[in-house]
Amino acid sequence: MPMPNRSNRGCFYRTNTKMAFITRLFKSIKQWLVLLPMLSVLPDAAAEGIDVSRAEARITDGGQLSISSRFQTELPDQLQQALRRGVPLNFTLSWQLSAPIIASYRFKLGQLIGDDDNIDYKLSFHPLTNRYRVTVGAFSTDYDTLDAALRATGAVANWKVLNKGALSGAEAGETKAEIRLTLSTSKLPKPFQINALTSQNWHLDSGWKPLNIIGNK
Known part of the structure; x- marks a missing residue:
């Protein structure tokens, strides 16, 4: 062989x-x-901790969009401990317009030149009163429990956005918009910003949720 x-x-x-x-x-x-x-x-890790329970919008007679929202937020233990130790938590409520195309283009152009389309919520704990406080602009409301304070965070009623006439003649079925609530880690004290970079517990984001849009009444 x-x-x-x-x-x-x-x-x-x-x-x-x-x-x-x-x-x-x-x-x-x-x-x-x-x-x-x-x-x-x-599940989407980025959306963990925040879920939307109300996301509605109405086209007003003046051609604006009137937004009402409410969120259900669950803070991880690490964030609850930081809050009770005096670290305020800042949340940002944002929205965006996807359709009609022309109005959406104008909205995105306005964002580029610095138009403000957000609401900022500051959640804090005050040990002297053992109560939680939610601050929006110059207005503050105290709550006995963390759950009640979290329900107020991201809640808004009849928030009018867009310039008057922006949606004049637009049909509700042709209008698309989304809303989002996020924890603003950039507003944390510097030492805690490092934690935010290394821990998923510090990243709370509802993701963009569609608004249920109805016509004007």
């Missing part, structure tokens, strides 16, 4: 190596195909 020469042995080795690589590749692809359905049902 003839023995394979050195050249044949090299070809045989390379062929086996390629086959082994292809086999491992197919096994890897098969494992990913099994994992993909499970990954698709995992």
Whole structure:
């Protein structure tokens, strides 16, 4: 029986190596195909802790958008402890317009030149009274429990946005807008901003949620 020469042995080795690589590749692809359905049902980590319970908007007679919202927020233990130790938590309520196209373009252009379309909420704890306080601008309201204070954070009624006439003639079904509540980590004291960079517990974000828009009455 003839023995394979050195050249044949090299070809045989390379062929086996390629086959082994292809086999491992197919096994890897098969494992990913099994994992993909499970990954698709995992919750969005960025939205953990904040969920919307009310997201409505009405087109006013003057062609503006009147927004009403409420959120359900659960603070992780780490944030609750920081709050009770005197670290205020700032949340930002934002909105955006997606349609009609012309009004949406004007809205985005206004953002570029510095138009303010946010509401800032400051949540703090006061140990002398053992109460929580929510501050919006120059107005403050105290609450006996953290849950009550969190329900007030991000809550707004009849918040009129857009210039008058921006949505004049627009149909409710053709108008699309979204709302979002986030923890503003950039407003934390400097030492806690470092924590925010390394811990997911400091990243609370509802994500953009669609507003249920109704026509003017």
